[in-house]
Amino acid sequence: xxxxxxxxxxxxxxxxxxxxxxxxxxxxxxxxxxxxxxxxxxxxxxxxxxxxxxxxxxxxxxxxxxxxxxxxxxxxxxxxxxxxxxxxxxxxxxxxxxxxxxxxxxxxxx
Amino acid sequence: xxxxxxxxxxxxxxxxxxxxxxxxxxxxxxxxxxxxxxxxxxxxxxxxxxxxxxxxxxxxxxxxxxxxxxxxxxxxxxxxxxxxxxxxxxxxxxxxxxxxxxxxxxxxxxxxx
Numbered sequence: 001x002x003x004x005x006x007x008x009x010x011x012x013x014x015x016x017x018x019x020x021x022x023x024x025x026x027x028x029x030x031x032x033x034x035x036x037x038x039x040x041x042x043x044x045x046x047x048x049x050x051x052x053x054x055x056x057x058x059x060x061x062x063x064x065x066x067x068x069x070x071x072x073x074x075x076x077x078x079x080x081x082x083x084x085x086x087x088x089x090x091x092x093x094x095x096x097x098x099x100x101x102x103x104x105x106x107x108x109x110x
Numbered sequence: 111x112x113x114x115x116x117x118x119x120x121x122x123x124x125x126x127x128x129x130x131x132x133x134x135x136x137x138x139x140x141x142x143x144x145x146x147x148x149x150x151x152x153x154x155x156x157x158x159x160x161x162x163x164x165x166x167x168x169x170x171x172x173x174x175x176x177x178x179x180x181x182x183x184x185x186x187x188x189x190x191x192x193x194x195x196x197x198x199x200x201x202x203x204x205x206x207x208x209x210x211x212x213x214x215x216x217x218x219x220x221x222x223x
Binding site: 043044045087091093094096097098099100101102 | 168207213215
């Protein structure tokens, strides 16, 4: 079973920041937080991951609370092409499988 | 650098036939994962392989399904005697070191008629 909880859906306006929340209250000290997305029926796409510190790459930023029990994925300027299901996953990383939950469906409106 | 290559993209099999799904990981990646996505459902882990070894097959159905990742060539997911319930999208992913930053392929859509 997935160890994360995400709202089922949210929407945001094109050009605005999309802030996607995730709860992982039972995360253990050696587990990372990963974010993936799946656009329509395509293969999932890796977005970002982190352990304790906030992370940023060309796609998004990941903000992890100090107690590590929740995190937020930020898409700074959402476009229509960002409409997808976003999955928040916790995993030990090396040699570990990823367990996908239901994810959150982000709809970006014009 | 080519991504994870899966073929065929679409596969139609009659009930009772065998299905072979192939996955070529990214260059330099020696860790391969297979996931299944049933219609309107989430992604379910099936099996994790390294070259010539099955590391975790906890998600594989006990019967009819097998996977391999030989020293040379692609990883193969084999489904024997397919049934309608096997109709799904099968995704393969690879990573260079077993960490969770996988690269997924585009999937094989299996339809059993």
